[in-house]
Amino acid sequence: MRGAIVALLMFMWMPFILFKPFVGILLWDWISHMNPHKQTYGFAMFFPFLDFVAALTIGGLLLSKDKKSLPAHPIVAIILIYFVWVTFTTILGFEPSYSVEKYTYVFKVLLFAFVAMMVMQSPNRLKAFVFVMVASLAYIGIKGGLFTIMTGGSGRVQGAGGMMEDNNQLAMAMAMLLPLAMYFVQYPPLKILKWPFAGATVAIMLSIVGTQSRGGFVALAAVMGMMLLKTKYKFKLIAVLIPLIVGGLYFMPDSWKNRMQSTENATEDSSFQGRVVMWRFSSNVADDNPIEGGGYNVFYIRRAQELYMPPGETARAPHSAYFEVLAEHGYTGLLLYLSMLLTGWYAAGTVAKDMRKHEETKWIGDLSAAIQLGLVGYAVGGLTVNIATFDLFYHYLAVIVMCSNVGNEILKRQTFKLSDDGKTVVAAGPKKWSPPKPTSQAAREKANPI
Numbered sequence: 330m331r332g333a334i335v336a337l338l339m340f341m342w343m344p345f346i347l348f349k350p351f352v353g354i355l356l357w358d359w360i361s362h363m364n365p366h367k368q369t370y371g372f373a374m375f376f377p378f379l380d381f382v383a384a385l386t387i388g389g390l391l392l393s394k395d396k397k398s399l400p401a402h403p404i405v406a407i408i409l410i411y412f413v414w415v416t417f418t419t420i421l422g423f424e425p426s427y428s429v430e431k432y433t434y435v436f437k438v439l440l441f442a443f444v445a446m447m448v449m450q451s452p453n454r455l456k457a458f459v460f461v462m463v464a465s466l467a468y469i470g471i472k473g474g475l476f477t478i479m480t481g482g483s484g485r486v487q488g489a490g491g492m493m494e495d496n497n498q499l500a501m502a503m504a505m506l507l508p509l510a511m512y513f514v515q516y517p518p519l520k521i522l523k524w525p526f527a528g529a530t531v532a533i534m535l536s537i538v539g540t541q542s543r544g545g546f547v548a549l550a551a552v553m554g555m556m557l558l559k560t561k562y563k564f565k566l567i568a569v570l571i572p573l574i575v576g577g578l579y580f581m582p583d584s585w586k587n588r589m590q591s592t593e594n595a596t597e598d599s600s601f602q603g604r605v606v607m608w609r610f611s612s613n614v615a616d617d618n619p620i621e622g623g624g625y626n627v628f629y630i631r632r633a634q635e636l637y638m639p640p641g642e643t644a645r646a647p648h649s650a651y652f653e654v655l656a657e658h659g660y661t662g663l664l665l666y667l668s669m670l671l672t673g674w675y676a677a678g679t680v681a682k683d684m685r686k687h688e689e690t691k692w693i694g695d696l697s698a699a700i701q702l703g704l705v706g707y708a709v710g711g712l713t714v715n716i717a718t719f720d721l722f723y724h725y726l727a728v729i730v731m732c733s734n735v736g737n738e739i740l741k742r743q744t745f746k747l748s749d750d751g752k753t754v755v756a757a758g759p760k761k762w763s764p765p766k767p768t769s770q771a772a773r774e775k776a777n778p779i
Contacts, residue, residue: 332373335365339378346385350393351448353386355461357441361720363465367490400446402730407672411665412439418658422624423633431625438720442727455731460518466506467529473536486539492720500545501716503537504552504706508699516692548710555705604648606639611647611656613637622659650711670708673726677701684736689743693736700725
């Protein structure tokens, strides 16, 4: 029954996509972040809904008479350069057949980001895109938070499928989501949703704790620390956080506390030692192939393991986005990846600063600031989790571009308007100030003595 409902919802909207491509973007948005079909049984669980929605959206975009060009933005340029580079490293990789699956996945992620940038170029479309993304991920966070409460913290919140395969990746997504959930407490689509989003924010934090991911816990701490540095309401935030932290420490079982405390003795932890082994493997691959690396999924290629794995060690996931990129795309790829991350960080801060100056675009400035905080969680979480191909990172970059375009268009409309004849465009800036005219004869003589 659940599968039939999900399939009906998706098929019901598909006919509209050819005429309204933004409907396809929102449906694509929902499927990518929530994976509703993966939470069903039967045919719906394995049906390629996303491929159908993507094809119809691109078809609708081609048929549409709207502007179809990518925005001129530094983020767009660096993503395109990075994609060209990973295409090159895939062709020259150790075993291109091993790389194709991951390369195809990245292609789909970036395709969605680019199409979204082209289509979602109005205030309402931007709001809808972000709301669907946050609501989809918040559903997973609320489930995880409730599970943590119901199990007393003894049960582990596992992955949700899609980009959130395991508990570590789920924790990263929730740490990135937290600032946006707080943003919707300030800017709810409907006033009635203000407190539900406040509750969702608490549930998202509990879900991060419930994953028992040490990397996720560090990412959460980084996001909250940066939020304290940047917010004007430091004391209010501290007043809310202290009871949550104290209550959480009292509530969580000893098994969770022991796992979190194990970060203090990380060098003696077998899990950490396994990560160090894979980091050495990544460095060995890059040192021998500094320009192009070994291609996607080089960690699972037997020939690469024989050449670069330390003797007596077992290969596993890289457990670091940075070492993941280093091994797969060389030092050149790592430089481009870091440039993409830093460009997104700087662009989000710039948009936040520029848009907060005007009342009409303040909401865009605050949205960009929330995205910037989400990038902090991604950057810190990437130290210990392999999330270099994480959907959410590239979608956040797309939102930054949308914020810049939409904000500039709003300010442009505020600057110019049609004249009384309805045809001529004239400046609509503030009127020049002139001193008030004196009302009495004495005042007029004092103002004009000559």
